Amino acid sequence: MRSASELPANASPAAAEPIPQPKGLPWLGNLLQLPKDRLAQTLLETSRQFPQGLYQLDFAGRRVPFVYSADLVAELCDETRFRKLIGPPLSFLRAGAGDGLFTAHQDEPNWGKAHRILLPAFSQRAMKGYFDVMLDVANALADKWARQGPDADIPVADDMTRLTLDTISLAGFGYRFDSFNTPELHPFLVAMVGVLSEAMGKLTRLPLKDRFMREHHRRFEQDVAAMHQLVDEVIRARRQAKDGGIGASDLLGLMLNARDPLSDEPLDDTNIRFQVITFLIAGHETTSGLLTFALYMLLRHPAVLAQAYAEVDRVLPGDTEPQYAHLAQLDVIERVLKETLRLWPTAPSFGVAPYEDTRIGGRYAIRKDQRVVTVLLALHRDPAVWDRPEAFDIDRFLPENEAKLHPHAYKPFGNGERACIGRQFALTEAKLALAVILQRFALSDPYDYGFHIKETLTLKPDGFRLRARLRHARERLSVATPARTEAVTQDDAEGALAGGGEPMHVLYGGSLGTCQDIAEQLAATASRAGFDAKVAPLDTIADALPQQGTLVVVAATYNGRAPDSARTLEARLDAADALTRQATGLRYAVLGCGNSQWPAFQAFPKRVEAMLAAAGAQAIVPRGEADGNAGFDAAVDAWTRSLWSALGTRQTHADGPSVHVDYVAPDALRAATLPPAARAMTVLANEELVSDATGLWDFTREAPRGPTRHLTVQLPDDVTYATGDHLAVYPRNADDRVDAAIARLALEPDALVTLTARHAHVRHLPLNQPVSVRQLLRDFVELQDTATVRDIAALHAATRCPFTRGQLAVWLEGDDAAERFDQDIQAPHVSVLDLLIRLPAIELTLEAFLARLGPMRPRFYSIASSARVSPGVAALTVGTVSGPAWSGVGTYRGTASNYLMTLRAGAEIAAAVRTPNPPFAPDADASKPMVLIGAGTGIAPFRGFLEERAAQHAAGEAVATSLLCFGCRHPEHDFLYRDTLRAWEDAGVVRVFPAYSCVAEHPHRFVQHALWDAREAVWAAFDAGATLYVCGDGRAMAPAVRDTLIRMHQARYGSDLATASGWLTAQMQSGRYRQDVFN
DSSP: OOOGGGSOTTOSSSOOBOOOOOOOBTTTBTGGGSOGGGHHHHHHHHHTTOTTSEEEEEETTEEEEEEOOHHHHHHHTOTTTEEEOOOTTGGGGHHHHTTSTTTOOTTOHHHHHHHHHHGGGGSHHHHHHHHHHHHHHHHHHHHHHHHHOTTOOEEHHHHHHHHHHHHHHHHHHOOOOOGGGSSSOOHHHHHHHHHHHHHHHHHTSOHHHHHTOHHHHHHHHHHHHHHHHHHHHHHHHHHTSGGGGTTOOSHHHHHHHOOOTTTOOOOOHHHHHHHHHHHHHHTTHHHHHHHHHHHHHHHHOHHHHHHHHHHHHHHSOTTOOOOHHHHTTOHHHHHHHHHHHHHOOSSOEEEEEESSSEEETTTEEEOTTOOEEEEHHHHTTOTTTOSSTTSOOGGGGSHHHHTTSOTTSOOTTOSGGGSOTTHHHHHHHHHHHHHHHHHHEEEEOTTOOOOOEEESSSEEESSOEEEEEEOOGGGSOOOOOOOOHHHHHHHHHHHTOOOTTOEEEEEEEOSSSHHHHHHHHHHHHHHHTTOEEEEEEGGGGSSOOOSSEEEEEEEOOBTTBOOGGGHHHHHHHHSTTOOOOOOTTEEEEEEEEEOTTSTTTTHHHHHHHHHHHHTTOEESSOOEEEETTSOHHHHHHHHHHHHHHHHHTSOOOOOOOSOOOOOOOHHHHHHTTSOTTOEEEEEEEEEEOOOOOTTTSOTTTOOOOOOEEEEEEEOOTTOOOOTTOEEEEEOOOOHHHHHHHHHHTTOOTTOEEEBOOSSGGGTTSOBSSEEEHHHHHHHSBOSSSBOOHHHHHHHHHTOOOHHHHHHHHTTTSSTTHHHHHIIIIITTTOBHHHHHHHOTTOOOOHHHHHHTOOBOOOEEEEBOSOTTTOTTEEEEEEEOOEEEOTTSSSEEEOHHHHHHHTOOTTOEEEEEEEOOSSOOOOOSOTTSOEEEEEEGGGGHHHHHHHHHHHHHHHTTOOOOOEEEEEEESOTTTOOTTHHHHHHHHHTTSEEEEEEETTOTTSSOSSHHHHHHHTHHHHHHHHHTTOEEEEEEETTTHHHHHHHHHHHHHHHHHOOOHHHHHHHHHHHHHHTSEEEEEEO
């Protein structure tokens, strides 16, 4: 039975009450009563007139409720009833930010796709990776203030904007604004302020008046164009990196290279532009406002400022350089930031709308799709929740007090899955910035600043200036260094462990890597103590629990459900016939990770704990809660110490021989660092597909195709694939590159080294066991990735030669450093190894060299065979990449393609089968034709599709004739699988429409031309139920094919561009147009 609050507006049991509303003007309502320069403050002031917790305003006939009671907001935050709504003024930003994360409508597919792709960039592990960049920019701010001297008037909002813009641009996109080197704000910021201001202006104008604001519209369009131009430059710089920056794992790297784990689709170029703009705006504007407000609040509350100084002096005594671990100890600064966001949330509202007619509070009717706004300035001052709501009291956020708060009374980052994805980034950046400022400077406000807020779409103090003087040593609080009892306790706890070979299963359930990192660290410690510790995803116990030993679980919750690596387990628990598990001989411990700002914090870890308890397993320690909102790392450390202490009380020592030998083959050493799905597979054959092109055409028209191989690979007995799947191959670096690295570093190739590491981000390296230098550099790291600015900075720091330091400095220092870096390093794809060879005075150790290299990445190849025909053998079509190096030195050879080209029958490769999602597979109904479009090695999956249809035809099944539009250079040179295709064409399985780019008299140069000429046949096949498949080049071929399909629709139906484009989009969404493309 539904509660009264869930009933539609026209339902009994009682008539709905009208929502209170301030008096307005005839026809116009309250529209002209809202000043655009203090809209949020006016909404707060109006809330004080209506203690009911809501009111509504009339915008010339459009009524919008504004809600601020915590109980009512709790209903609006129910995502089963309400969705986020993009309305004015936020909707006006779509001209610049389109369907980016901040401005996308709920039903736009790009929101979910981008959110899933970019979420790993905001994990706890990612924050550690960003720390060095954040510290670098914070130090640049401090250096500027120190240079200016103690009498300089510092425009706080401007400098905080410089800080946060440089941080997000460098950490997220590898792009340097160098804002602290120029007196004026960057043009991007000027354009952004213009766009935000105009959005607010439009909100309070009558539509008729807005039509005549042509100068405002012109400036708005110019500002949007300026922002787009800058963003296009950021993207261009990355794409000019070798391999298009494929190795980068920052925001832009994910945008350009990652695929949605749900749909297996990448972000399109237009959406990438919108996402970059979204993060450049939202990623700095709100954080700069937070820091400006926080500094104002500290100067207005000297007692709190004194607490903050004392904390910084304790955690960062003297000139101690901040480390990531220090952040967890800055409790006062964290509470300062939280209380600042309570009083002055820099994004002061968010809008939602109900899916159906409903009521809130049991009596206020809200229509379906009606916009409802949560007023955060008023919500955060709700007297029913907050005592003395106008007072700045950081003790509200002491852990014991924060735990008692209404769960929906504090929403500075929004709500639910549409909440700010970057909140952890913002708080980490802000906490570090305040720590650096307070460590170095004594702050003062010589002008007794009169508080005035500037409103665009965000809030920040306007005109606030302060002065900053370097602190004297005598001013620092003298803090006695405490005995390291905590470290001793940790060492003692670990030292007491003696596993005696007892099995320990350390299982992780997470989506972003943090839980896996913690699990690997726990297993490493347990292994050193003698446990037989193994790490695996939680899904490994979906069907059965271990019956003895120790089980340690590290798990998170994702939107109230299980994370990626525990979905199978969750499905088993959800099933009506769920297994009854028994494991009375098992001991367990559970650590729950997450963020307490999410309503479902700890939901899934609690469920796992309940499952284990119900199975009769015995708890070792209480479930731990690591909260990303409050001291995550400290909570993990404390729980870990308690676990080791508990396990140390039961030491077991097993008798055995005094010497035990484990032989580890080189391939096994490598396999231990690869994902569990990666297996050893045997090459059965490796054949050349391309013939000599000599004499066929003038090579000035187009160069011949490089070697292209047909490999067949024997799969392990327990590995299967489906037609259309990929094979992910883990390659090896070429011998000449490995030899060059060994020679440059003056290493012995056969010397054995043992690597140890304190951080889980090096899990791609073979740790704690001997490995030869040659194998280390051949199998585990990328030697050809383009050097980054951080790489060059590390080389600069490692170089004593003044001349060489000067050569490196041109890419780091000066106004034209970024341009020269793009021109000299990124565009020609110069690697760290290239720089070491070019500049012999650089002194780099093997450890430092490894720190600059990324892990060896898998390369994905479409399987070119049918699982029905050869279920245990997969075929690959591999085009080799080779040519003069863009750096101007030597020849560049693609790592994976040249590795595969040299393999002989009997060689083993490390590979894994990967199924695209949605599947790129032939239609299961063979009576429906297929339209296959591809060029070059893009034919690979289609060979598998047609091999399957040919086998069905030979077995007597009814098989429709499919169409293949295939492009190559010349039929006597690189018409891949020509004889096989002709045989299938003779059998009626396929009809081929070729395009030849190097046959002058042929009517079709490219595959899109062949598609256009075949349009009548294509339409006939499509009308018969065909699905269109496109495979191959995603930069030129695939867009040209899409344009041709749109033209075909226009020609057939007389449709306009928008209608034809909509038709193609509909085919994509319905699955009748599928593509598997690469850039």
